[in-house]
Amino acid sequence: MVESRQQTWRRARIASGRCPQCGKGRLDHYSWACDACALNHRRRRQRRLGVGPWRPGGRGRPPLAVRGDESQAIASTDAE
Ligand SMILES: [Zn+2]
Secondary structure (H helix, E strand, O other): OOOOHHHHHHHHHHHOOEOOOOOOEOOOOOOOOOHHHHHHHHHHHHHHHOOOOOOOOOOOOOOHHHHOOHHHHHHHOOOO
């Protein structure tokens, strides 16, 4: 499969340690986007799939903000 021009640009942006959407620096090499873009992506995906924010007793693991990890709190905080 031939990689498109946009995919090549995006891959190079991620490899250089920058967010492919806004160009800001990412936190670490494990994340594919900055915190704001990852949060927006998460909200869009939740809205598209009809999934709400995490609730105690619900499915899945608790967000990092609920678990008390302050360094990742901005990425997983739901303001709704
Ligand atoms: Zn970004």
